[in-house]
Amino acid sequence: MIRAVFFDLDDTLIDTTELAERARRQAISNMIREGLPVSFEEAYGELMELIKEYGSNFPHHFDYLLRRLDLQYNPKWVAAGVIGYHNTKFTYLNTVRGVRKTLLKLREMGVKLGIITDGNPIKQWEKILRTDIDDYFDSVIVSDFLGVKKPHSKIFEKALSTCGVKAEESLMVGDRLYTDIYGAKQVGMTTVWFRYGRHANDDLDYLPYADFTVKEITEIPEIVRGLNSEEQLE
């Protein structure tokens, strides 16, 4: 009997990758608009390399971009980048198609809901509050707050205990095979791989298959219904 469904946040509930790409493009356009003397392609290419090397939460992307381009530091260009990035982020931040409908249906079915995500707790909560989805959830676990990252078991166990359910009574839905699916399988949860965003075509070979694979988040209630009715037949 599935009594709780847990979701990853980025690229499962919220369209993060598409948003970040849009925001970075707008940042570069805005820097060029304010005089950055390089082509869009060059600047964007360097920015993407920089993000790959320093990580997406590095707080000095635009300063370091100027260094990489051998340009003098110019706070005007950095400010133009920050404005372009933030304006886009706040304007286009949104849930993945079908998320609200899915969450509502699951609640109507009496299922508890939770979020299990990595990342900076304030930034993750900012996404949750800005998209106004927090009322759907009984539990929100941000891994950084516990000092570990997915797929560490501690995070999944904490989420289960917060909702008062056992692993075998719960479903984990996420877009990443290692952090979400492998992590949840380890503690004994049933898993749904959401093939969405930049990880939609990840290599399956060296990773455990998920119990289910979906391309639309709206398929989740049917999976829960199926699992629960199978059990009643047994």
Added chain:
Amino acid sequence: MIRAVFFDLDDTLIDTTELAERARRQAISNMIREGLPVSFEEAYGELMELIKEYGSNFPHHFDYLLRRLDLQYNPKWVAAGVIGYHNTKFTYLNTVRGVRKTLLKLREMGVKLGIITDGNPIKQWEKILRTDIDDYFDSVIVSDFLGVKKPHSKIFEKALSTCGVKAEESLMVGDRLYTDIYGAKQVGMTTVWFRYGRHANDDLDYLPYADFTVKEITEIPEIVRGLNSEEQLE
């Protein structure tokens, strides 16, 4: 002959104090909306004390507010504060009444324009770009970039040399008697005290009087015209 006019940024060109107060009030309201279990008055009072003690650029206002209120750290409440603060800041950031009209008139008179401001260069440029006033200016000097703060002479001298004018050919307009007026007087500029915002009633006794005092920024072109025609009569 006045050939250049320099302006302070915060509370001279841009309504910063009013904006910050609005943003902080909205931050507290939003935190309470998301469950912060204290009254608005208590939380706002603590926040204002905290800002007085740690400075307005301290990056952990909302985290420290929870500590002061003896509450457990909660990233949801911090995120709610950040959202309230940023949304307000981006929505209400604006120039002081009459600023655009004044800048345009001065440019039509053939006067060069500059900004001389303290503060974080990226944040100051963000204000300039978001209000779209940068095209009016020949020179923007942010003191932190030079390693000193107003009233240090270096900043004023740098501004003068960037515009290619002498001190006696220039006017400094600002809301602060010590940083703006005393600083500019030191290097020999003519000064206009803009009695506006929270410094409008500062004590004059221990500070040098400005050459002019105005309550509306729109009075500046007339002062320049007056000074320049007096000279022609001499």
